[in-house]
Amino acid sequence: MKIILQKSLNVCLAGTVMAGAVSCGNTAGKRKPNVIVILADDLGYGDVSGYNPAQTLHTPNIDRLINDGLHFTCGYATSATSTPSRYALMTGMYPWRNKNARILPGDAPLIIDTAMQTLPRMFRNAGYSTGAVGKWHLGLGTGNIDWNGHIAPGPREIGYDYCYIMAATNDRVPCVYVENNRVAGLNKNDTIEVSYVKNFEGEPTGKDNPELLKMHPSHGHEQSIVNGVSRIGYMRGGKSALWIDETMAKTFLDHVKSFIDRQDSQPFFLYYGLHQPHVPRLPNEMFAGKSGLGPRGDAILEADWCVGQLLDHLEAKGLAENTIIVFTSDNGPVVDDGYRDDAVEKLGDHRPAGALRGGKYSLFDGGTRVPFVLQWKGTVTPGTSDAMVCQIDLYNSFAALLRQPVDHQKDSRDVMDALLGENPTGRADLVQEAQGKLAYRRGHWAYIPPHQGPAFSKWTNSDLGNAPYEQLYKLDSDIGETENLAPTQLEKLEEMRQQFNDIIR
Numbered sequence: 001m002k003i004i005l006q007k008s009l010n011v012c013l014a015g016t017v018m019a020g021a022v023s024c025g026n027t028a029g030k031r032k033p034n035v036i037v038i039l040a041d042d043l044g045y046g047d048v049s050g051y052n053p054a055q056t057l058h059t060p061n062i063d064r065l066i067n068d069g070l071h072f073t074c075g076y077a078t079s080a081t082s083t084p085s086r087y088a089l090m091t092g093m094y095p096w097r098n099k100n101a102r103i104l105p106g107d108a109p110l111i112i113d114t115a116m117q118t119l120p121r122m123f124r125n126a127g128y129s130t131g132a133v134g135k136w137h138l139g140l141g142t143g144n145i146d147w148n149g150h151i152a153p154g155p156r157e158i159g160y161d162y163c164y165i166m167a168a169t170n171d172r173v174p175c176v177y178v179e180n181n182r183v184a185g186l187n188k189n190d191t192i193e194v195s196y197v198k199n200f201e202g203e204p205t206g207k208d209n210p211e212l213l214k215m216h217p218s219h220g221h222e223q224s225i226v227n228g229v230s231r232i233g234y235m236r237g238g239k240s241a242l243w244i245d246e247t248m249a250k251t252f253l254d255h256v257k258s259f260i261d262r263q264d265s266q267p268f269f270l271y272y273g274l275h276q277p278h279v280p281r282l283p284n285e286m287f288a289g290k291s292g293l294g295p296r297g298d299a300i301l302e303a304d305w306c307v308g309q310l311l312d313h314l315e316a317k318g319l320a321e322n323t324i325i326v327f328t329s330d331n332g333p334v335v336d337d338g339y340r341d342d343a344v345e346k347l348g349d350h351r352p353a354g355a356l357r358g359g360k361y362s363l364f365d366g367g368t369r370v371p372f373v374l375q376w377k378g379t380v381t382p383g384t385s386d387a388m389v390c391q392i393d394l395y396n397s398f399a400a401l402l403r404q405p406v407d408h409q410k411d412s413r414d415v416m417d418a419l420l421g422e423n424p425t426g427r428a429d430l431v432q433e434a435q436g437k438l439a440y441r442r443g444h445w446a447y448i449p450p451h452q453g454p455a456f457s458k459w460t461n462s463d464l465g466n467a468p469y470e471q472l473y474k475l476d477s478d479i480g481e482t483e484n485l486a487p488t489q490l491e492k493l494e495e496m497r498q499q500f501n502d503i504i505r
């Protein structure tokens with residue numbers, strides 16, 4: 001298959017570019033493939049039924065991607081939280097090289113240098129039209145944003161032609177959508193004010209006015225109230241533009257579809273940041289009560305529906321075969337992430353991280369090993385791959401596929417042959433990050449250096465991976481990282497420590 005594929009790409013991509021389309025040998029007018037990256041928020045390795053056929057939660061549409069594509073058993077986010085993980089995806093650089101790549105508040109400045117070569121810019125250079133819809137969480141502006149004016153820099157200033165985003169997370173203010181450089185639908189006289197320091201005079205908060213809440217916090221999340229849910233941060237005004245959590249999925253999906261519908265002669269690259277199943281979990285009534293697992297499970301069903309709607313749309317437009325879809329998640333799963341939403345009570349036998357240890361925020365594999373699927377209908381043979389691939393690799397992998405310069409200064413690796421199912425190994429190693437702390441994976445081995453901090457999070461009820469001693473696990477025989485081999489496998493330990501230090505120093 002490799003030979004056929006390489007040949008077709010050579011013919012195709014080295015062909016004459018005419019009005020943005022590539023003339024492809026005798027298939028004149030055939031275009032470069034469109035590329036869509038769907039990034040779920042806090043979806044775990046065990047949350048997708050295609051990865052765990054025995055589980056009760058069914059994700060039939062993500063399973064469509066799996067059945068018609070290649071799914072990776074060792075697909076990674078770089079980080080166990082959103083901002084750093086998205087930073088790596090967008091830039092191809094390890095987030096721990098940038099001290100600002102930590103969970104950002106909703107009024108944080110953009111943390112990507114606007115002069116940097118980014119994933120969307122790489123696509124743009126290859127002749128693509130680029131769009132970002134959904135969760136952003138990489139900061140906007142340069143500090144002191146005026147939410148009533150021109151909001152920049154943001155996605156458009158790092159390579160996206162179009163964007164329709166939420167600034168940070170669905171539990172952080174401002175609870176409005178930003179379309180290109182403005183708050184969408186904002187009425188002129190309806191001024192928005194945002195603060196992460198203090199409340200605005202006379203405005204209710206979750207802390208002081210719990211009677212106004214339809215969903216109550218379990219920890220944090222007790223500041224401004226929007227749509228009956230108290231959030232992180234304070235905001236006032238902007239009533240004309242406030243989002244409604246229950247229609248957020250449809251809103252983003254509609255903008256995804258209309259972005260696709262607007263495309264003409266150019267191929268497109270679309271980043272689609274799903275907001276589910278991040279807290280607060282308020283899926284549309286279509287999904288309420290449907291999973292039996294409470295709002296977290298229902299939100300996963302809603303995310304799955306979004307994927308199905310997108311696939312149907314591509315099919316209806318005749319784009320199913322010439323579109324590469326990568327589906328993955330920004331970090332591992334969490335059950336209680338700050339709201340009393342029944343996720344713990346209704347979890348039953350469901351294991352969001354599957355057999356992996358830890359979850360969101362963790363240095364164990366459950367923090368960063370996530371569902372990771374690539375579908376390219378008609379080109380990539382469906383199946384399973386054990387190759388290690390990471391979201392950070394999308395930059396150099398797609399650069400190589402599209403005959404753009406591969407940037408060897410980046411931490412991104414060209415693993416396109418693994419992504420297409422032609423190489424069983426993928427990247428040699430990966431530095432994983434959780435809350436600013438690092439761990440290291442090479443081959444089947446996982447190494448966690450000594451870290452200060454709690455071993456266990458009582459808030460999220462999960463292992464964080466901190467220990468005052470070194471940890472070494474052999475993942476092929478111990479996927480759940482239960483037996484620390486550091487005291488016995490001294491040679492391996494020394495090798496792992498050395499290789500890890502060579503990268504981070």
Ligand code: NG6
Nearest residue numbers: 081082083103169219220221337338
């Ligand atoms: C934490 C929030 C959590 C979530 C997370 C970011 C509290 C107590 N916890 O600080 O709810 O918002 O930040 O999640 O406030 S992420 O997926 O965007 O990284």
Ligand code: CA
Nearest residue numbers: 041042082330
């Ligand atoms: Ca996340």
